[in-house]
Amino acid sequence: MNSMNQPATAAGTFPLGADLPVVRLGLGTMQMTGRGVWGDPQDPDEAVRVLRRAVDLGVNLIDTADSYGPVVTEPLIKKALHPYPKDLVIATKAGLTRPGPDQWIPVGRPEYLRQQAEMSLRHLGLDRIDLFQLHRIDPKVPLEEQLGELQLLQQEGKIRHIGLSEVSIEDVERAMRTTPIVSVQNLFNLADRKAEPLLEYATDHGIGFIPWFPLATGRLSLADGPLAGLARQLGATPAQLALAWLLKRSPAVLPIPGTSSVKHLEENVEAAGINLPDTGFEALAQAV
Secondary structure, eight states: OOTTTSGGGGGOEEEETTTEEEESSOEEOTTSSSTTTBSSOSOHHHHHHHHHHHHHTTOOEEEOOTTTBTTTHHHHHHHHHOSOOTTOEEEEEESEEOSSTTOOEEOOOHHHHHHHHHHHHHHHTOSSEEEEEESSOOTTSOHHHHHHHHHHHHHTTSEEEEEEESOOHHHHHHHTTTSOOOEEEEEOOSSOOTTHHHHHHHHHTTOEEEEESTTOOGGGGSTTSHHHHHHHHHTOOHHHHHHHHHHHHOTTBOOOOBOSOHHHHHHHHGGGGOOOOHHHHHHHHHTO
16 A cells, blocks of 8 residues: 555554454544434435545545444445455444434344344445444343344354444453454544543553544634644644544544545545644643
8 A cells, every 4th residue: 555645544554353454544434424314415426436535545444334324324335335445344333223313222132233234234245244343232231142142243254353332441341251342432532532541441452442523623623722723833724633633642543534525535534644743742632
């Protein structure tokens, strides 16, 4: 891979499960849906262009879920990219049902998780899902039963690796008594760092940390704020610096900024090549 022709690769790689290298700057697909993560995107053709352009730029980790739409982004990925490049890693999720816009209800019954995994295989046109994530732990179902079904799917060759979403360190440790966990996906960005202990744990244990909502910067990006000021100094945008900060924070961090616009995608990918100085990194870390 060439960082000049494929600028995303300047972010470096991380080995999911020690055997699946992914470029650390990926692409999230939640924004490729209608309002409330419900229904089709406003411009389906542009969504297809975003997916294809991301791969052109060196992105090889695409994060999605059966519940985005629902059943909107997985077929979009297949339409845009199938047959897939050899090194493309598609990470999907199951465990949240969608009764309506902006409504998310955990369902972790083993038979439901199996059904959704089988449907994701079909919608994506895959024989095996490289990273299958439990979208939420269902408090009504023992975690061991939820993960046990994913482990069975893994043994059947339908899942390669298992990840978790919105969890605590205690959740991860309990999960790992049932099956290896290669990634966690929690809310984390410059302005919201409540998941910092989990990030430290993931880094120490070789677990990929996928921060969702990575571009939220809050008041930091106000015109007189530290993010905007540093962005002007470095000739970058506040959003690019927010991603560069995440990439520098830990080698286990795998940001997946989402967009429905090729222009925004290209701007986001440029963050992979930004050399954020240590002084700038610390200034932003201390500003919250």
